[in-house]
Amino acid sequence: MSDTSPILSLPLIMPSQAQKHVTHNEALAMLDVIVQAAVMSKALPNPPSTLTLGDRYLVAAGAGGLWSGQENAIAVWGGESQGWAFHAPKMGWRVYVQDIGAEVVWTGSVWDELGGGGGGTLGANVETLGVSTTANSTNRLAVASAATLLTHAGAGHQLKINKASAASTASLLFQDNWSGRAEMGLAGTDDFEIKVSADGGAFRSALRAAAATGVVSLPQGAVVDGAVTGTAVQARAADATPGRLLAVGAFGLGGNAPAVANISLQDDTIAPGFYGYDVALGSLGGPEGAQTGVVLHQRRSAGCESQMFIVQTSGTPTAPVGSCFTRVRTGAAWSGWVCGSAIATGESGGGRYERHQNGNQTCWQSVTTSTAGEVEVTFPMAFASTTGLVTTVGVVGGAAALPRIAGRTETGLSISAFDTSNARVAVQLDLISFGRWF
Structure with missing residues (x-):
């Protein structure tokens, strides 16, 4: 018969043994250490300098001095009279280590931590973990709680959801009675998406942020029930910053036309749109005599611009109220203002001309x-x-003279004037010629 127990190697009292109390007390001393085992520190290579009766430590590999040859054992200080006692661990023994606040288990080759602050591996390898509910092979971590807190240990905290490939899924799924209603994350692509569902079967993408460009799209469109503000919206009615949203009243659309200064600028700085023209407010460049009006300014390309001017108030008959003037610029300078059906007017060679849209001149x-x-x-x-x-001729001054046109071409004519004796005379004549310019 063995004189120790088969598991913990506790000393057994033998038949007819003298001083049985010694063997019994020795077994109790071992149980005092092993049952609900706890030590002050883990993996010390040498005994501490200050000791108290009952202090316990796990001996580190390569220990020396009084601990030499006792690697991984539980060392117990029995006082000056008894010194150190060592207990070799058995597979599966668990010991609480006070200075790291974690429990360790003897694997047969190493004391490995089960969790806590020491970073052990055995605690990380739990197959499933259920907190107030049952975990399974699919939901290996399951928590039933009114709330779940993940807080920082240092400056911040990251929750990482990793997937195997671009075609896989890494997302957060929101359910209603175990039926999906919304999902956000990387669902089948590397683009970030927010999807919604009415039945848990068909999901529609509401928002997508492209991984390659960062461009955000709204595949189902958008309904905005409030005002859109900020730097992405026009700061004023004539704000022409590229990429900004037009507001009501922008360039006179849906509101009052913004005031304009000099409409004769030739550097493409006037943004296309409708403008309010008011001489009293500093506007200039409009048709002669026009005091107020509305200007439509449009551009086909750089240096190719057109303007339409509708007169609202005027100081001269040359710009009647309600009349419409137009002009164009194809290069450095604006053409003259033309009104109504007239598309060109001007003076040349001591005369005046007027061309109309229907071809008359x-x-x-x-x-x-x-x-x-x-x-x-x-x-x-x-x-x-x-x-x-056709050319009509009038004699100025009432002189008795008879005008005669001798010849006429597209560019001019020959003319004389005769008195009653058929002699040539020098008189002033007014000529009006009417025909087609195309």
Whole structure:
């Protein structure tokens, strides 16, 4: 019969043994250490200098001195009279280590931590963990609680959800009675998405942030029930910052047209849109005599701009109220303002001309005839053809003279004036020529 127990190696009292109390007390001393085992510190290579009866330690590998040869044993200080006692661990023994606040277990080769602050591996390898509920092979960590707290240990805290590949899923799923209603994360791609479902079956992507560009899209569209503000929205009605949203009243759309200063600028700095024109507020560049009005400014490309001006109040008959003027710029300078159906007016060679959108052209000029012969007259603007070209002549001053047109082309005519004796005379004539310019 063995004189020790088979598991803990406790000394047994033998038959007819003298001083049985010694063996019994020795077994109790061992139980006093092993049952509910706890030590002050783990893996010390040498005994501490200050000791109290009953102090216990786990001996480190490579220990020396009084602990030499006792690697991984539980060392117990029995006082000066008894010295150190050592207990070799058995597989599965658990010991609480006070200075790290964690429990360790003897694996047969090492004291490994079960959790706490020491970073042990056995605690991390628990197959399932249920907190107030049952975990399973799919939900290996399950928590039933009114709230779950994950807080920092230092400056911050990260919750990491990792997936195996781009086609896999790493997401948070929100359920209603165990049926999915919303999901956010990387669902089947590396783009971040927020999806919603009415039945837990069909999910619709409400928001997507592209991983490659960071561009956010709203695949189902968006409904905004409040005001949109901030730097992404126009700061004022004439704010033309690229990429900003237009507000009501932008460039006169849905509100009052913003005031404009000089509309004759030639550097493409006037943003296309509707503007309010008011001379009293510093506006300039409009048709002569116009005091207030509305301007439509548009641009086809750099240096190619058009303006339409509707007169609201005027100081001269040359800009009647309600009239519409237009002009264009294809290069450095603006053309002159034209009104109504007239698309071009001007002066040339001592005369005036006016062209209309329907192709009609009128030229006005004054000439003085000569007693020496025909006077060659050049039209202020050439006509397209002599077909249908008509010229009316009036004698200025009431002199008795008969005008005669000797020849006429698209660019001019020859003219003389005769008295009653058929002699050439020098008189002033007013000519109005009417025809087509295209």
